[in-house]
Amino acid sequence: MESAQMVERRFACNEGDLAPGESMTVPVEGPGTVAVAVYLTEEGAYFATADTCTHEDWSLGEDSDLEGNEIVCPLHMARFDIRSGEALCFPATIALATFEVVVDAGKVYVLG
Ligand code: FES
Numbered sequence: 001m002e003s004a005q006m007v008e009r010r011f012a013c014n015e016g017d018l019a020p021g022e023s024m025t026v027p028v029e030g031p032g033t034v035a036v037a038v039y040l041t042e043e044g045a046y047f048a049t050a051d052t053c054t055h056e057d058w059s060l061g062e063d064s065d066l067e068g069n070e071i072v073c074p075l076h077m078a079r080f081d082i083r084s085g086e087a088l089c090f091p092a093t094i095a096l097a098t099f100e101v102v103v104d105a106g107k108v109y110v111l112g
Helices: none
Strands: 007-013 022-026 036-040 045-051 064-065 070-072 078-079 098-104 106-109
Touching: 007 036, 036 078, 036 106
Parallel strands: none
Antiparallel strands: 007 106, 022 036, 036 045, 045 098, 064 070, 070 078, 098 106
16 A cells, blocks of 8 residues: 655745756745755756755855755855755765755745
8 A cells, every 4th residue: 555645845936036056045834844945056957955054053045055966065165965965075974855846837846
């Protein structure tokens, strides 16, 4: 028997709110949801992770450097892969939570 776990589609931002290579923090509404960082890569792909760096308390959506599929936290230079959330270098050792992103009719949604 299949699991009946519900996956909600939650509005994050409009297409065009982000330019390629940019990120932003969005307050995605929903039970148990924390702030989410949404990224648009130079190649035009959207990704989303938990907003707070897993090393200390820093908003990656508000202030980080997006380099390809990696973000660099400017506070202590930890790097994360935005596709998997994997922490790629010290001082971060814990992965970021990731969220699937869907773009539909000019609107960007985070699944979770
Ligand atoms: S808070 Fe991000 S690397 Fe330290």
